[in-house]
Amino acid sequence: MPYGEHMDAREKILEAATALLAEAPVADVSTRAVCEAAGVGAPMLYRLFGDKAGLLAAVVDRGFERYLASKRAARPGDDPVADLKKGWDNHTRFALEHPNHYRLMYSPGLTVPPASAQEAHALLHAILERCAAAGRLTVPPALATQVIMSANVGAALSLLTRPEQYPDPRFSERLRDAVIGSLTRPADPADATDAPASDGQAPVPVAAATLAARLRAEVPPTFTAAESALLQQWLEKLSADQGVSGRRR
Amino acid sequence: MPYGEHMDAREKILEAATALLAEAPVADVSTRAVCEAAGVGAPMLYRLFGDKAGLLAAVVDRGFERYLASKRAARPGDDPVADLKKGWDNHTRFALEHPNHYRLMYSPGLTVPPASAQEAHALLHAILERCAAAGRLTVPPALATQVIMSANVGAALSLLTRPEQYPDPRFSERLRDAVIGSLTRPADPADATDAPASDGQAPVPVAAATLAARLRAEVPPTFTAAESALLQQWLEKLSADQGVSGRRR
DNA sequence: GTTCAACTCGTATCGACGATAACACAGATT
DNA sequence: AATCTGTGTTATCGTCGATACGAGTTGAAC
Structure with missing residues (x-):
């Protein structure tokens, strides 16, 4: 019952802010509009979130939480490297489907990084730990996490903020395969040679x-x-x- | 040109805005502070730049112009792939030295992408054209431009906005080598299929x-x-x- | 020298915003 | 009943982006 008679004030504010943000032309909302849409006064908002940045951080966390839930629901497959690629694609798809939410995470004025960003980092790190355990990783998991996450963020932000300069969606897959391929080694133990044998042609x-x-x-x-x-x-x-x-x- | 006085005011405003932005704790400045620091009235600022976004775009372009000048000054070396890596490192170094200027380019509210971003894109594309001409590229230059630029932006923004999550500066080099290595092929003169000319092309x-x-x-x-x-x-x-x-x- | 027009620039101001103080009210606790 | 705690409302402050208006300033015509 999303439109129930009595919803928690915090929930009402978050819902209104999320709706307003999703339809906003730019990645920003005014606390006044949120309060009016939620039917609460301004002091209520500041009591609950302390600050506009706090409200935005809560909105971001809330939106990202659903994404992370769907990501957690995906049980780890037999091939952790395949899970890596699925995670990359999920990340990119979420950014394209919720552009304002995603841009908020990297907007200035957000003093403290949202907790969801750290959780995404931790989730990626967990997958890479499994890759390392399977002997598929060529670098420490912590380093691989930084490399993959930053490249993924760059691809998503480029697609969002410069759509005319990045019209080819295949470039994301290309970057994904390049980055992951350079950090992992193939599963087949027979193909232990990390140098791909080129046929010369x-x-x-x-x-x-x-x-x-x-x-x-x-x-x-x-x-x-x-x-x-x-x-x-x-x-x-x-x-x-x-x-x-x-x-x- | 009857714009002598205007140019002076325009330059003063840009200089003041650049100085204020460099020392600002967050990537933002108020038009009032800029006007007071420049010694001009608010209407002059809006006559010259039309809008706050216009002012910020001009500031970003001005700051990036110096970076691009130093990059243009670097004459292309004999190895275009080495030029690629130098360009990556220059890009990252500029972002770390001018964090507020760099973040402004990807800040919301900037309706039109700054012209300097497109010029940086074109410069990278030119280097990749040379790589392709030398037979060092494994993908079309346009696609390689998107891949490298987005990865570089992601690395720079991650270093800027999440310094505690990316403490290891080696991850930028790692990502750089992974991306460039996957898009290029080594310059092997002893290739049996096609004998390269004396000039390497x-x-x-x-x-x-x-x-x-x-x-x-x-x-x-x-x-x-x-x-x-x-x-x-x-x-x-x-x-x-x-x-x-x-x-x- | 006077007058007028065009242009420039600063003062004053508007509406919107983030944030807060002060107060009013309901229910629970004692 | 009296008090305390959490909630909700109104009014307000200071700042911001942006602009209207009029006071200077220049230059040229008469």
Whole structure:
């Protein structure tokens, strides 16, 4: 009964603030609007949360709590590295679905980092501990946590705040695989060689990217502008088609 | 130009805002403090910058401009991948030396992304074009730009906003090497498939021939037969175009 | 030299905000 | 009944971003 007659004042305020924040054009709300929407006076808000930053931190924690609940519900699978990738995708998806909540966590004025950020850090650390226990990690878990978390935050924030500069959602997966791949080793004990044996042949995307860059720097005179444009388009497609590079097939 | 007096006031305001922002405990300044420090009235500020966001954007652009100037001054070295790493470290160092300026770029309320962000993106893209031209890249330069930039931003912001969670400065280098290493391939001159030219760059005919050979062995499914035929025809023409071999640019 | 117009700049001000003081009220405890 | 505690309301303060208005200032025309 979300709209019950008598809800806890704290809950009403949090609910109103969450709703207002979700529809706000920018990641900010005024305490007055929250109080009016919640039907309470201003002093009530400050008694409960002490400060506007406290209110925002509580809102962030509350929103993140649901995300963490769904993440905790996901039982650890047999492959901890696969859990890593799922965690990355969940993190990114949550940021895109709740942009204002996510941006609040990295907004200035938030003196103390929300507790949810530390809990997310701890959850990621736990997964990496399992990876280390399985012998899949090539660096200490604490270091791997910092690397993965910061890269994930960067990808999410870039997608949120510069959508026109990051139109390709595949770049998140690419960054994810690059980061995780460099911190882990494959599970197969037979493939103990950490150096991926290259067959010596440049794969199609590499060759296409190389040619495309060379052509961009030096336009061959025997091609018309239209032909060059179409060729560049095809090379772009060839470079992007096959996902992972030659590393670790 | 009849803007002599205006330029002076504009410069004074920018200087005062920069100084105040550098010493501010949080990444924000009040227009009143800026006006008082600059010795001008409030209407002058709004006449010159239109808005507080406009003022902050101008301040950010001004501060970033000096950073970009030092980056432009660094002439490209012989190894473009080494330039990539230097660019990463410069980016991170700038963020740590000017935390408030850096946080402003990703602060909410900044409606339009500062022009300096786009210029930084373009500069990174230029370096990656050179990497691609040297055959060192395994993905298209545009995608590599997004991956590297977002990871770098994430590392810098994590160091700035969560210093207690990221006490280990080595994690930035680790992330840097992981990301760059996954997007580039080592400069191995002893590659059997394609003999690189003396200047280390694969000329257009060689790159075209390599790609043609790879495509003949492995037809990409996203191309129709007619498209593949035309592409092969063009690649043959490029492979036979021995005469050019000009210096790039 | 006087007058007028255009422009510049500072004072005063507005509305909104974050935050707080003071007071009024209900129910529980003694 | 008297007191205490937690709650809710009104009024208010100081600051902020932004602007209207009029007092200077310049330059040129008469």
